[in-house]
Amino acid sequence: MRGQQERSGSLFSYVSIEERIPASHPLRRIRQLADQALDRLNPTFCALYAAEGRPSVPPEQLLLASLLQAFYGIRSERLLLEQLQYNLLFRWFVGLGPDDPIWHPTTFTKNRERLLNEELMERFLNKVMAAPEVQPLLSDEHFSVDGTLLQAWASHASLERIDGQDDPPPPPSGPGEGFGQPKDGKKRAKGDFRGIQLSNQTHRSTTDSDALLARKSNAHPAQPSYRGHVLMDNRHALIVDCRVTQAVGTGERDAAKAMAAELPGAHKKTLGADKNYDTKGMVAELRRIGVTPHVAQNTNRPGGSAIDGRTTRHEGYAQSINARRGIEKVFGWIKQWGGLRQFKLRGTEKVAAVFSLHVIAYNLIRLGNLLRPAAMEAA
DSSP states (O other), X not given: OOOOOOOSOOSOOOSOHHXXXXXXXXXXXXXXXXXXXXXXTHHHHHHHSOSSSSOOOOHHHHHHHHHHHHHHTOOOHHHHHHHHHHOHHHHHHHTOOTTOOOOOTHHHHHHHHHHSSHHHHHHHHHHHHTSTTTGGGOOSSEEEEEEEEEEOSOOGGGEEETTSOOOOOOOOOSGGGOSSSOOTTOOOOTTOOTTOOOOTTTEEESSOTTOEEEOSSTTSOOEEEEEEEEEEETTXXXXXXXXXXXXXXXXXXXXXXXXXXXXXXXXXXXEEEOGGGOOHHXXXXXXXXXXXXXXXXXXXXXXXXXXOHHHHTSHHHXXXXXXXTTHHHHHHHHHHTSSOSBOSSOSHHHHHHHHHHHHHHHHHHHHHHXXXXXXXXXX
């Protein structure tokens, strides 16, 4: 007998959201780890809010929603809240019931200064990695470091001279304008830099003054950018530290020295890195703080590599060089799937907070797979 389609929906539902989410869904393990870390951040949240007044949206829910945005590469808070309106999985992860109202998109804007900052994201990352079930997955001896360019929310059209003067007149653009020297008195169009060599010493973005011109290689154009840096534990490719700096030439090595110096313990450690870190100053500083530099040799550099056979002859050196490649997956995921090919916030502080949030999201996905129960893997 053919069933008839019921076009009028049921008024009540007797199945909870918890029952609708499969027991094997990867977000279950991720939510458990995130909830544990957020519970440990409760004293920090209490200090951020007044003791009296109208209750706000719980900060835990805002951060869980931001993690969802990173997991699924949702490009804006408005689209995220649209998903929360009808997606039961998203509602369950954030902690909303089927009938709970969705907050306004400007809630993220008003709470961004309070919650989405570099200090709080650093604590969030530390709490996630300090979980009892996560600690056995970490090594306290072998690490890798690398950096990547992060394109800022600014364009060449926003570049202006630092000294406030106008650029010289543009050269003729076609036969109708004649040939030879530029005409005096003619002003350049916005973003027209023909015949001008741009540099960070002469021009700066008016949209984001912290962003500096940088390029990945000679084959790529220079764009207003930041540099993101991560410190990876080699055992299971988990990120234990991250930060964002301005895109200066020595930024990668300076950040690597700072992160290596903050590693706990006085025991010997190793640090793997690519050829960009193979300088005498970098190698000497790492050895001074008790870290063995396992950097890839740059034999084409004038004066040769800063490390020799005393380091490369050990089996651990080859293992560090091989493990270091795992750090590229972090940058690939953040840019391709996390939606951070170009940042939508301005300023080093905000860019660093968003970058750290996506590093936390990457770690949670990795941990969800590493801590998956054996029964799940067998199935």
